[in-house]
Amino acid sequence: MTETPRHDGPFEIIAPCATDAPEVSVLWCASIERLCVRDHQGRPDILRAWTENKTPEHLSAAFTDPTLTWRAARHGPSGAIAGVGLLGPEGIIRAVYVHPAFVGQGVGGLLLQILERAAIAAGHDAVTLESTETGHGFYQAHGYVQTGPAVGCFGVPARPMRKALSPTDPQSGRSAS
Ligand SMILES: CC(C)(COP(=O)(O)OP(=O)(O)OC[C@H]1O[C@@H](n2cnc3c(N)ncnc32)[C@H](O)[C@@H]1OP(=O)(O)O)[C@@H](O)C(=O)NCCC(=O)NCCS
Numbered sequence: 001m002t003e004t005p006r007h008d009g010p011f012e013i014i015a016p017c018a019t020d021a022p023e024v025s026v027l028w029c030a031s032i033e034r035l036c037v038r039d040h041q042g043r044p045d046i047l048r049a050w051t052e053n054k055t056p057e058h059l060s061a062a063f064t065d066p067t068l069t070w071r072a073a074r075h076g077p078s079g080a081i082a083g084v085g086l087l088g089p090e091g092i093i094r095a096v097y098v099h100p101a102f103v104g105q106g107v108g109g110l111l112l113q114i115l116e117r118a119a120i121a122a123g124h125d126a127v128t129l130e131s132t133e134t135g136h137g138f139y140q141a142h143g144y145v146q147t148g149p150a151v152g153c154f155g156v157p158a159r160p161m162r163k164a165l166s167p168t169d170p171q172s173g174r175s176a177s
Pocket of ligand 1: 096
């Protein structure tokens with residue numbers, strides 16, 4: 001069961017396909033390199049480990065994995081893909097990455113809302129994730145709480161976070177703010 005694709009302002013939510021993989025690859029790597037400086041601190045070894053599997057080939061294959069729910073936000077006026085989000089099995093949010101050119105325009109919040117709705121539709125009563133330092137305040141602002149000490153991922157600290165979801169709770173699938 002999937003949620004209905006939707007529009008929000010100039011952004012349309014899509015399920016990315018193989019032809020989108022090169023653009024998603026570029027935006028994901030740009031988001032890591034330019035927005036997550038607090039996490040990678042410019043270290044080439046960390047950047048390499050973090051970005052090396054974000055190739056068009058890998059993404060193109062991953063987009064067809066039936067256990068994964070991929071969503072992307074397309075900016076209508078320009079046609080550019082502004083952000084990408086990924087919900088894995090077990091209600092784990094695996095990614096929310098926005099292109100640096102579109103930060104602060106509601107794309108991250110929109111993708112998070114869509115992934116939470118997909119998790120509810122899949123029968124989950126909570127979502128979990130491991131947050132970058134960069135993303136921590138964003139997730140807190142959307143009702144996520146840290147559940148333990150940071151663990152390592154690609155050489156950067158990743159904070160475990162959780163948010164309870166309820167189909168009858170007006171806050172579920174919506175921003176906390
Ligand atoms: C974190 C990220 C996804 C936020 O995306 P965005 O499109 O800029 O966020 P939005 O514009 O949707 O912001 C939504 C809300 O979260 C808040 N917010 C965003 N980033 C925040 C931060 N770092 N700290 C606190 N609040 C934040 C905004 O103020 C906004 O609140 P408002 O609706 O009351 O104005 C984006 O900066 C990004 O891609 N960062 C790099 C990748 C990353 O670290 N992703 C998390 C991986 S675990």
